[in-house]
Amino acid sequence: MAKYRGNPDSVRNLVRETEVHRDVYVDPEIFDLEMEHLFANTWVYVGHGSQIPNPGDYFTTSIGAQPVIMVRHSDGTIKVLYNRCPHKGTKIAIDGCGNTGKFFRCPYHAWTFKTDGSLLAIPLKKGYENTGFEHCEAAKGMTPVKHVQNYREFVFAKMNDNGPGFEAFFGDSLSSFDNMIDRSPAGKLEVAGGVLRYVNNCNWKMLVENQTDTCHPMVAHESSAGTARDVWKPYEGTGKPKPMAVEIFLPFVSPYEFFEGMGIRVWDNGHGHTGVAHSIHSDYAAVPGYFEQMKEAYGEDRAKAILGENRHNTVYFPNIMIKGPIQLLRIFRPLAANKTLIESYTFRLVDAPDLLLERTQMYNRLINAPTSVVGHDDQEMYERAQEGLAANGNEWVNVQRLYDPCERDTPVAVANGTTEWQMRNQFRAWSKFMTMSM
Numbered sequence: 001m002a003k004y005r006g007n008p009d010s011v012r013n014l015v016r017e018t019e020v021h022r023d024v025y026v027d028p029e030i031f032d033l034e035m036e037h038l039f040a041n042t043w044v045y046v047g048h049g050s051q052i053p054n055p056g057d058y059f060t061t062s063i064g065a066q067p068v069i070m071v072r073h074s075d076g077t078i079k080v081l082y083n084r085c086p087h088k089g090t091k092i093a094i095d096g097c098g099n100t101g102k103f104f105r106c107p108y109h110a111w112t113f114k115t116d117g118s119l120l121a122i123p124l125k126k127g128y129e130n131t132g133f134e135h136c137e138a139a140k141g142m143t144p145v146k147h148v149q150n151y152r153e154f155v156f157a158k159m160n161d162n163g164p165g166f167e168a169f170f171g172d173s174l175s176s177f178d179n180m181i182d183r184s185p186a187g188k189l190e191v192a193g194g195v196l197r198y199v200n201n202c203n204w205k206m207l208v209e210n211q212t213d214t215c216h217p218m219v220a221h222e223s224s225a226g227t228a229r230d231v232w233k234p235y236e237g238t239g240k241p242k243p244m245a246v247e248i249f250l251p252f253v254s255p256y257e258f259f260e261g262m263g264i265r266v267w268d269n270g271h272g273h274t275g276v277a278h279s280i281h282s283d284y285a286a287v288p289g290y291f292e293q294m295k296e297a298y299g300e301d302r303a304k305a306i307l308g309e310n311r312h313n314t315v316y317f318p319n320i321m322i323k324g325p326i327q328l329l330r331i332f333r334p335l336a337a338n339k340t341l342i343e344s345y346t347f348r349l350v351d352a353p354d355l356l357l358e359r360t361q362m363y364n365r366l367i368n369a370p371t372s373v374v375g376h377d378d379q380e381m382y383e384r385a386q387e388g389l390a391a392n393g394n395e396w397v398n399v400q401r402l403y404d405p406c407e408r409d410t411p412v413a414v415a416n417g418t419t420e421w422q423m424r425n426q427f428r429a430w431s432k433f434m435t436m437s438m
Helices: 010-011 028-040 166-182 204-210 226-233 244-253 255-262 292-298 300-307 354-368 375-387 405-411 419-433
Strands: 019-021 044-048 056-063 066-070 076-080 098-099 103-105 112-114 120-121 147-151 155-156 190-198 265-266 270-274 314-315 320-323 328-337 339-349 396-398 414-415
Touching: 010 204, 010 419, 028 328, 028 419, 044 056, 044 270, 076 155, 147 166, 155 166, 166 270, 166 314, 166 320, 190 328, 190 354, 204 328, 204 339, 204 375, 204 405, 204 419, 226 244, 244 339, 244 354, 255 396, 270 419, 314 419, 339 354, 354 375
Parallel strands: none
Antiparallel strands: 019 396, 044 155, 056 066, 056 098, 066 076, 103 112, 112 120, 147 155, 190 339, 265 270, 265 414, 270 314, 314 320, 320 328, 328 339
């Protein structure tokens, strides 16, 4: 018997001001409702325009549990289509990416569609004469996702009419995307280096929460980043240049005071970022010639403002995180209540020195790869938490650190860098978008 379906109050009751019920992480019915409501009512990241630069280029992905195709149409615009033929439901594209030319062709019965999804041709078309076919849903072709927004080549989509428009949903949080893009002297990014993928046996929200959890690095990463610190220690003060890998590792074991002073900013609708005053990316070595390129492109004051912004992790609700200073985007794709696919993409700053991309890709390999060092500390914690939530006695997860009762009436704020406000912010958004269409 359904416990939550059709009962929005029971879903809302899973989120208290400072606690979250374990069913949010472990219940398969809640997971199904997330796919049906949460991921349909929010603006979800689909892909980047550089992945489909030419007409006919396509990229297959998903929005929640829904398979979709992002495709560059003949007029240069980007379309997002449900990845299924309107005839028998066959998936149109299964090979990740490619170029389909001027049309998609179903491999089952050869129905063909223009790259905007409209029906182009059907074999033996006269068999549909006088059947009323022209009035049916299949005659419209491949169904487009209802709402699509291309923000500086970052493509988002919303499947339902429910919920706010793009600008209202994201508001000032888009400033993190702006900063990441503006770090290119040309104001342009390109996906570079492929994608790193792996699966964690845990709920997807655990990964989203962790992106703004600043009380765990010096504990969970002591054995990995802490080892790098110990190896480097004999060379401190010797004048020996700090290797790039050491620059990346060391901040992960900074003291609590470092993270408290970092600051956290929250925005409405579940978005927020760590690293208001400084971050783990603040003290990377300067790249020769880069600032001069930025100064020429933007002027000295603007170049300093762009490069002086070193936000750590910006979470865009529901399921992506970006790192502006090193041009990295991670997607946390829900597969089941206890299974999540993580994808990590790196971007090249167009017209910037190659050393910046080298650092970005090194960070991705060391921290986010299936063979990474630091990332496996987190994976261990997520999977222990997923298993531990099966234990009875306490059905609630605590997110009470530095709680302020005024939070609910404060949609945008800056707070202590170790607050759990951003986690509470995410769950308020979760409750809202889960229930607005139930």
